[in-house]
Amino acid sequence: MSKAVFLLGIPIWLSIVSGCGYVSKSEYLEHIDTIRIAPIEILDADFSYDNATQRPYDEVIHEKLTQRFNRKWRDGNDSELTMRIQDFDLREQDYGPQGQVEMVRMTLQIEYEFFDRVRNNMIAQSDNYLQVHDYYIVPGRAEPQETREEAERRIVDELIDDLYNQLAEQW
Secondary structure (H helix, E strand, O other), X not given: OHHHHHHHHHHHHXXXXXXXXXXXXXXXXXXXXXXXXXXXXXXXXXXXXXXXXXXXXXXXXXXXXXXXXXXXXXXXXXXXXXXXXXXXXXXXXXXOOXXXXXXEEEEEEEEEEEEEOOOOEEXXXXXXXXXXXXXXXXXXXXXXXXXXXXXXHHHHHHHHHHHHHHHHHOO
């Protein structure tokens, strides 16, 4: 009986100790203590203002990026993140039985550079990073119905989260 308990206890103990596969990336860029987030450039006029707050998206995105990255680094010049939103696109994605649009795909095409000023090298960059958000414009589907304004706020939040996880934490 005690041997069976012991054998069952080993996998449980290992999963608790190993954290179910999670590995901390605390050593990633440990020489960097600060970050400067440059003003955001938006090249597509169709994505210029947050209609809910009447604030320009360049300010909204800059503020959210700064808040998120300041969880790890404070303001300063050890590193610099620059971002340019090149294109904003809406496309009909899915249709109902009578041919009416039910789902829309929203896409932001981003160019960014994340530069290490301490070691004077590029940490990461992309000329064609795509952030995609599909949303339903009709009720009763797999996901809740969203307005365009709600979808725009969500794609911005998803962009901030994805960039932070990719650049600051390397997940």
